[in-house]
């Protein structure tokens with residue numbers, strides 16, 4: 001077996017990351033580039049994508065940017081085709097684009113629910129579908145970012161929880177259909193991760209210290225820790241892993257919805 005701790009684990013590979021303009025998606029893109037992959041960044045805001053691409057290029061890596069919304073299938077398909085043409089191939093897809101906010105189910109509008117499902121679940125399917133033909137050429141790997149809310153009943157998160165649970169099921173179904181075609185399909189479920197838009201939306205600073213104390217490992221995770229889990233799944237070390245969702249949550253899911261109940265005042 002190759003030394004999985006070697007540098008340049010992804011040399012010769014081309015990757016595409018949705019939601020690559022910030023947070024976890026940007027962290028994954030930068031780690032992939034550090035390991036030698038050509039990286040294509042997809043997101044709604046070109047300026048954010050360009051900032052991440054500049055960081056990658058300044059460090060000696062290769063990055064392209066493709067501004068589009070994962071809800072817009074024709075635009076996303078074009079972005080994926082363009083990225084594969086520019087890099088000459090596409091081996092790795094990471095679905096990190098997501099939308100979220102705290103909202104009580106009793107007052108959440110149908111359009112609010114649909115918007116999050118469209119971005120998270122439909123956007124993930126859209127990218128998998130558009131990338132399939134490229135990945136199938138030489139085999140490849142997909143990792144989608146889900147969340148502990150997919151399994152843990154969570155107040156104020158009915159929209160995101162349903163969308164993320166859908167991603168976990170889609171991951172298993174695609175793994176079954178596409179395994180024989182050489183495509184592995186997995187997911188990573190982060191718990192609270194510091195420095196992300198998600199945490200600033202879900203855990204305002206005034207609830208942060210109480211929240212941190214309840215995480216079994218006593219702290220939030222880091223973007224690098226999530227990116228490392230994704231790297232493991234797409235690397236040779238993960239070659240026999242498909243259809244799995246890897247929890248990287250400091251044990252947060254073990255304590256149920258407690259942190260979110262804190263946010264609601266108990």
Ligand code: HXC
Pocket residue numbers: 098099100101102103108109110111112113115116119146147148149150160161164197198199201
């Ligand atoms: C209630 C809300 C709301 C809120 C929006 N809506 N924000 N409802 N509380 N705080 C409703 C709107 O009223 C509208 O419904 C509908 O959602 C669509 O809103 P738009 O702003 O028109 O949609 P859009 O511009 O497409 O924006 C999508 C978005 C937005 C999801 C609503 O927040 C967004 O773009 N987010 C992207 C970035 C993001 O959220 N990153 C964090 C991901 S964190 P009506 O009925 O009025 O038309 C994350 C962590 C995962 O994913 C962990 C948990 C699973």
